Amino acid sequence: MADQRAFNERDYPVIVGIDFGTTYSGAAYSLANQEDIEDIVRWPRQSSSVYCKTPTMNLYRGDSKKMVQWGNAARLELLRPINRDAVLLKQYKLYLDEALSKDLVPLPNDLTIVDVISDFLREFHEHLLFEMSRGIARDFKQDSFRYCLTVPAMWSDRAKALMRESAIRAGLVKEGDHRDRLMLISEPEAAAIYCEKKCEQFNLRGGDKFMICDAGGGTVDLIVFQVESTFQGTRKFKEDTKGHGESCGSIFIDKRMRKLLKKKLKSATKSVPPYAFEHMMDTFINTVKPEFDGTDDHFIQLPASLELASLTNEEIGLDEGVLCLTMQELRDDVFEPVVQDVLNLIRQQMKTVNRLEAIFLVGGFGSSNYLFKRVQQEFGRDVGLVAMPPRAELAVTRGAVFFGKNPNLVTTRVPRYWYGIDSTNKFIEGVDPPEFKIIRSDGSIRADNRFSVFVRRGEPLDINDCVVKKYYAFYPNQTVCSLFAADTEEEPRYTCAPTLGVRRIANFTIPMPKLPDVQYGERIDLLIKMYFGEVELRVEAVIQGKTYSTTCMFEA
Incomplete structure (x- = not known):
């Protein structure tokens, strides 16, 4: 067993932030002594017109445990006839949510969640290194990089440990490296740091409290922070109340949309080829979902392969191959049920705070026009400001880099659990179970299995x-x-x-x-x-x- 060496930040002049997400993952980096942050915007097999992150997807063939493609390439590769027996894994980050994982089907091919995440992160990291070699980090070797990896605040200690294990196995850092070379930061904390850096116009002062609503693809995390004024105007934060979150992100909107599409198309065609259906879902995810604000109908052009490109079916809103998605059905059947879950989370969190100056919406789902509108409607009168920072979908990634530059920006956290050890205590008749009674050699009577509290x-x-x-x-x-x-x-x-x-x-x-x-x-x-x-x-x-x-x- 080796001594715990002192950590020297100067050994790591490059800071890398990685946002490993349920649906998309992104990265950014910076030199430790500079303010500018470089986003990674080029990803394999991805056009420049789409989201500046890469899909969190893995492709395996047959029953093999060897990943053959990742990111957008995995999705495109699945469409090739040669890959009919391929297995596409997505949204597997949810396996680390212990409230959901027990209800999910086991991963295929005898893969573990650490296998799958480390497979993705290994290729993701290799691409990241290639992109960094063409930018401001080109003169530095990888062993001088320090990593900040974001995790949901709602995750258990075990889930965080599995994420660290996956990152080590993927080669981000080595097993023998100092523990602080790889830092985990909660996603809403990273977002709070980004909002403080980029939202000066919101004029948050010492003592003000603000809520971060980090709504991503899989999870929605909420934490309330209080601003602290410190030396030379640097603002730090302390977590004000115990945050909470649930798995109610935008993938649940996608699931409801799939259900609606299948229902509408059922009366018009006997079957929909998988690639054609996915084409329609891509249109919804990339165009309809971010633009929808609850006021207008939206339209999807059906693929010609459905043999509906020139047909009209008033029953489902099909007019010459263009399918109408009415504002009402999008609102009532797709968006509102999931948004209500988010509003309920915000409502619960607000009950724990006396006064709130601002709510910041961040994350991919946090960039939704409809979610912003509904939060404004529900809480705008009670909160001074409901805001979406610039490039809200990159708030977590960029905030992770800022955190790597100054890991002490968050000074106080509020634990979500009681922590303690097993101990004995004085036995109380009528309270402690008789089977827990211990009589010691000195005659004292103790109760076994008592919870000795370390953290409240x-x-x-x-x-x-x-x-x-x-x-x-x-x-x-x-x-x-x-x-x-x-x-x-x-x-x-x-x-x-x-x-x-x-x-x-x-x-x-x-x-x-x-x-x-x-x-x-x-x-x-x-x-x-x-x-x-x-x-x-x-x-x-x-x-x-x-x-x-x-x-x-x-x-x-």
Whole structure:
């Protein structure tokens, strides 16, 4: 076990931000000593007229575990007759949402979620390096790059750990690199940093509170921040209340649109070839969805292959091969049910705040004209400002780069869980179950399986705060301790209460370093330091004055 080396930011003069998304992924980079940020806008097999991100898609052939294409090339390759047995994987980021993953079908070809994400990130990163070699980073080697990878704030500690594992396996950093060379930042935090940088006209002052509504393809995350005025006018933020989110992003609009199209076309044709149907969905996703604001009808030209290019069918709104999507059916059947989920999230979050100065909509779905209109209608009277920053779809990617330049811009976070360990406590008759009673040799009566709280859910936590606990081990044995978490409103009393929302989330293994002056079996005191205020849970061990990193195994 190696010492935890001090991290030197000057070793990494290039900052790379990566937004790995449910439907699209993007990247940006900058030199650490410069303000300008370069977006990656060229992607393989993608025309210049489409979105400046690449689709998060993988293509595998047959039952092979080897990815053959990624991004837009994967989607186009699927249309070739030779790839009829191919498997196209998309929206697989949802497998890291533990609330959804249990209801999703298993990944094909015996692939794991780490396999799939690392396959995509490996090719994504190779293309990123190629594009950077043609820009301002051309004089730097990849081992001088520092990475900021964005994750949903609603993700569990296990999901974040799997994302880090995927990034390492994909070759962004090496296993032996310092942990801080790869930083995870929550997507709404990255967006908040971007809004502060690019929204000076909104004039947020010290003490003002604002909400970030980060609406992407799969997830919608909300966090309320409070502005802090600091030395020389630099503004920092602290998370004001416990944020929350759900999987209710724009892919659920796409699913509802698929259902509507199938319903409309059912009466006009017996079957729709898959590539023709996908062509219509592309028109909806790239044209109709971003433009729709709830006021006008929209139209889709049906492909000639459907043999409907010159037909008229008033029942479904088909006129000489042009299908009409009325404002009412788009609003009622496609957009409004999903937008209502977002409005309910905002409504819940606003109940936790006394006064809110602004709501910023960011992300691909956050750029929706209809979502902006509905948020303005619902909350415009109660909030001073509902706004969409410039290039809202790139807010998270660019914010990640800004975060890499100054990781201390967010000073306080609010934990979404109770964290603690298993312990014993005084047994209380009539409260503690009889089977938990322990009678010690000294006659004292204790209750087993008690939840000893390290971190209180919903209470602000400084990013540098750490919990220190004393342990001991007998040389050269390693130490293993379990960490429990709960998302309950009330403080949990027991660790063995999964039906009440308590579960063991991790085991920390603390290997014993080689200590030349210590005898076999000798007792060694050690301190365990747990940092809960960072985006990722970090655990260190201090043994004989030296700090060591630990191995953490997160449980599903």
